[in-house]
Amino acid sequence: NAGVIQTPRHKVTGKGQEATLWCEPIxxxxxxxxxxxxxxxxxxxxxxxxxxxxxxDSGMPKERFSAQMPNQSHSTLKIQSTQxxxxxxxxxxxxxxxxxxxxxxxxxxxxRLTVL
Amino acid sequence: GxxxxxxxxxxxxxxxxxxxxxTYSTSGFNGLSWYQQREGHAxxxxxxxxxxxxxxxxxxSTFLSRSNGYSxxxxxxxxxxxxxxxxxxxxxxxxxxxxxxxxxxxTVEP
Numbered sequence: 298n299a300g301v302i303q304t305p306r307h308k309v310t311g312k313g314q315e316a317t318l319w320c321e322p323i324x325x326x327x328x329x330x331x332x333x334x335x336x337x338x339x340x341x342x343x344x345x346x347x348x349x350x351x352x353x354d355s356g357m358p359k360e361r362f363s364a365q366m367p368n369q370s371h372s373t374l375k376i377q378s379t380q381x382x383x384x385x386x387x388x389x390x391x392x393x394x395x396x397x398x399x400x401x402x403x404x405x406x407x408x409r410l411t412v413l
Numbered sequence: 414g415x416x417x418x419x420x421x422x423x424x425x426x427x428x429x430x431x432x433x434x435x436t437y438s439t440s441g442f443n444g445l446s447w448y449q450q451r452e453g454h455a456x457x458x459x460x461x462x463x464x465x466x467x468x469x470x471x472x473x474s475t476f477l478s479r480s481n482g483y484s485x486x487x488x489x490x491x492x493x494x495x496x497x498x499x500x501x502x503x504x505x506x507x508x509x510x511x512x513x514x515x516x517x518x519x520t521v522e523p
Contacts, residue, residue, distance in 0.1 A: 328509070339516060340516075342510050342512060342513075388455060400504060401446075402446075402458065404457070
């Protein structure tokens, strides 16, 4: 079991460029979560998929952020027109079916995004 | 939303204990989790509690009081390697999303 895989581990973009972050959840986990972590704000929830369907994106900045889960083996988080305030570590987590328990979320190593 | 509060820092001495506090004010509650996070690494699950009282898991124990919106993580027989950030997270009832506190950085000194 390789755990949750995130790529790239580090990404540097210029202001206004697009960034796409990838997550491969643990095989058999039906729930996938995206979080963002900064020193100032801490760990913030962004969005959540269950069985590939988007369930809750209440934490997502609506204008430039989007997330998809085209199949059960990967999810992407896309940030358009990146801004310096988007600089953060983006963490993906997966868990078993959260509707029947699945309280333990397994986190990936994160992608450190730096917007210059 | 969920307001989850933790002190920023905590220091203790090797061989003794440390209690990491967490208070929350919620619009709903479906349990509380504790995670350990080392510098530059992802959070790692430690414990989940949903009923009041103390849950003893050896080196880590957790306490919950739902009426007071309060939990703590107790680390006993501290080792230097216990130095890390400890994150408290409240589980939202509808979709089981976690709302995290800012974390408490525990420093264990010799």
